[in-house]
Amino acid sequence: MTYCVALKLETGLLFMSDTRTNAGLDNISTYRKMTTWSEPGESAITLLAAGNLATTQAVISLIDERMKAPGDRSPSILGLPSMFQIARAVGEILRGEIARSAGEGQSAEAFGATLILGGQVRGSEPRLFMIYPEGNFIEAGADTPWFQSGEVKYGRPILVRAFDPAMSFEAAMKLLMVSFDSTIKANLSVGLPLDYALYPEGSLTAPPIRRVEVEDADFARLSTGWGDALRAAFDSLPDVTLDD
Amino acid sequence: MTYCVALKLETGLLFMSDTRTNAGLDNISTYRKMTTWSEPGESAITLLAAGNLATTQAVISLIDERMKAPGDRSPSILGLPSMFQIARAVGEILRGEIARSAGEGQSAEAFGATLILGGQVRGSEPRLFMIYPEGNFIEAGADTPWFQSGEVKYGRPILVRAFDPAMSFEAAMKLLMVSFDSTIKANLSVGLPLDYALYPEGSLTAPPIRRVEVEDADFARLSTGWGDALRAAFDSLPDVTLDD
Numbered sequence: 001m002t003y004c005v006a007l008k009l010e011t012g013l014l015f016m017s018d019t020r021t022n023a024g025l026d027n028i029s030t031y032r033k034m035t036t037w038s039e040p041g042e043s044a045i046t047l048l049a050a051g052n053l054a055t056t057q058a059v060i061s062l063i064d065e066r067m068k069a070p071g072d073r074s075p076s077i078l079g080l081p082s083m084f085q086i087a088r089a090v091g092e093i094l095r096g097e098i099a100r101s102a103g104e105g106q107s108a109e110a111f112g113a114t115l116i117l118g119g120q121v122r123g124s125e126p127r128l129f130m131i132y133p134e135g136n137f138i139e140a141g142a143d144t145p146w147f148q149s150g151e152v153k154y155g156r157p158i159l160v161r162a163f164d165p166a167m168s169f170e171a172a173m174k175l176l177m178v179s180f181d182s183t184i185k186a187n188l189s190v191g192l193p194l195d196y197a198l199y200p201e202g203s204l205t206a207p208p209i210r211r212v213e214v215e216d217a218d219f220a221r222l223s224t225g226w227g228d229a230l231r232a233a234f235d236s237l238p239d240v241t242l243d244d
Numbered sequence: 245m246t247y248c249v250a251l252k253l254e255t256g257l258l259f260m261s262d263t264r265t266n267a268g269l270d271n272i273s274t275y276r277k278m279t280t281w282s283e284p285g286e287s288a289i290t291l292l293a294a295g296n297l298a299t300t301q302a303v304i305s306l307i308d309e310r311m312k313a314p315g316d317r318s319p320s321i322l323g324l325p326s327m328f329q330i331a332r333a334v335g336e337i338l339r340g341e342i343a344r345s346a347g348e349g350q351s352a353e354a355f356g357a358t359l360i361l362g363g364q365v366r367g368s369e370p371r372l373f374m375i376y377p378e379g380n381f382i383e384a385g386a387d388t389p390w391f392q393s394g395e396v397k398y399g400r401p402i403l404v405r406a407f408d409p410a411m412s413f414e415a416a417m418k419l420l421m422v423s424f425d426s427t428i429k430a431n432l433s434v435g436l437p438l439d440y441a442l443y444p445e446g447s448l449t450a451p452p453i454r455r456v457e458v459e460d461a462d463f464a465r466l467s468t469g470w471g472d473a474l475r476a477a478f479d480s481l482p483d484v485t486l487d488d
Contacts, residue, residue, distance in 0.1 A: 153397030153398050153430070154397050154398070154400060154401055156398060156430050157398055157401070157426040157429065157430060158474065158478070160429055160430060161429075161471050161474045161475060162474060162475050162478045169486060170483055170484060170485075170486055173484050173486060174478070174481055174483070174484050175478065177484065178478065178481070182401040185401065185404055185405075186397070186400050186401060186404060198486065218482075218484045218485065221482055222481055222482065222484065225480075225481050225482055226405075226477070226481060227405050229477035229478070229480050229481060230402065230405045230406060230474075230477055231405065231406050232477065233470070233473035233474055233476065233477040234402070234406045234418070234419065234422065234473070236469075236473050237418055237422070237466055237469050237470060237473060238462075238465055238466065238469060239414055239418070240414060240417050240418050240421065240462040240466065241414075241462065242413060242414055242417060242442065
């Protein structure tokens with residue numbers, strides 16, 4: 001499994017993904033699930049991938065190849081005029097790759113993957129999409145300006161309760177660390193290190209991908225602090241009365 | 245889906261289950277998923293059922309019938325000498341019922357159910373078991389003296405962080421309400437009202453099943469209070485530093 005989250009803040013986009021992939025419990029590896037592309041000053045996109053690793057790596061290679069072959073019939077993804085067009089192109093690549101793998105009578109489900117795509121094209125706002133294995137996609141709106149994919153349930157309650165699009169990048173980073181910490185504490189298929197990328201609105205360059213390492217001091221402090229704060233929050237709740 | 249939790253406390257057992265069953269989003273009903281039996285002074289058990297409703301209702305009817313036919317070849321479940329024997333008998337009834345439904349070439353998975361069984365037989369401690377569709381089971385030990393079944397993920401982080409077997413029934417009740425609230429906020433297949441039962445160690449009578457209704461004041465206060473307390477807990481966390 002995997003856990004990926006992207007938040008659409010008033011000041012830009014924040015992406016975070018874990019790095020654990022597994023095929024069974026004794027076949028665990030560390031892979032980056034976050035990729036960025038940019039044509040500086042024109043457009044910048046970040047992609048988070050959850051699902052079949054062969055599929056998502058192929059999708060990334062296909063996007064890469066399109067970037068590098070400007071004379072190709074297919075235009076470079078980044079040359080497209082809007083984030084909507086970019087999401088549509090990435091969705092088609094994903095669907096095509098899954099269909100190719102499943103072509104010989106295999107079940108398409110086994111090759112499935114879900115992508116979170118966020119970025120900005122010059123002249124419009126940053127936008128955020130969730131792309132399904134079928135190639136179609138939805139966009140984050142004002143009511144729920146964030147997407148999760150992969151092992152989403154453990155880390156969801158704190159996002160539902162504490163996310164606010166007006167929060168700073170620092171506060172949003174703290175929120176994602178807590179959400180990932182809750183997931184990592186409960187599920188072996190999600191693990192440190194974590195990758196994250198901050199995209200400030202209007203920068204139009206690929207955000208650097210940074211890493212929260214296993215021994216990261218901020219993360220350790222948050223993890224301990226969150227356990228204590230949760231227990232304190234719990235103790236502060238009003239008592240309930242039990243009928244006898 | 246369903247959400248059921250049972251906690252093994254130093255002072256006894258606490259059970260809670262939601263009441264929503266659904267077959268599709270437009271076929272929602274309210275059913276009690278908690279059943280108790282007792283031979284006062286000798287033994288008392290409580291059963292929480294998650295999974296196929298036809299299967300779990302049949303299991304309960306079969307247990308009922310065994311209770312009412314003391315002259316039957318099969319002894320009454322409650323006459324068995326230990327909680328282990330009772331769990332084994334219930335596991336066999338469950339496995340048998342699933343096998344019967346799946347007999348005509350249907351997949352056994354569709355008829356699956358998972359049971360949480362807790363109770364006490366005179367002369368021994370209260371014990372708590374999780375019974376799988378295959379009829380086998382595990383017992384709650386000192387390290388993790390609680391079981392969840394059904395839609396377990398949303399409500400798990402707070403249990404992992406705040407459960408303590410030495411907590412009072414009131415505190416444990418508060419903990420379960422928070423865990424159910426997190427689940428209900430995130431997942432449509434779990435809903436109020438909630439049933440709960442307190443079994444104080446040594447009582448050896450069936451605990452009354454009480455209900456947290458949709459308009460329960462304690463639950464509403466906890467739900468609001470928990471949202472506020474979570475945000476306050478989150479704000480109290482140390483800041484993180486972002487590399488630039």
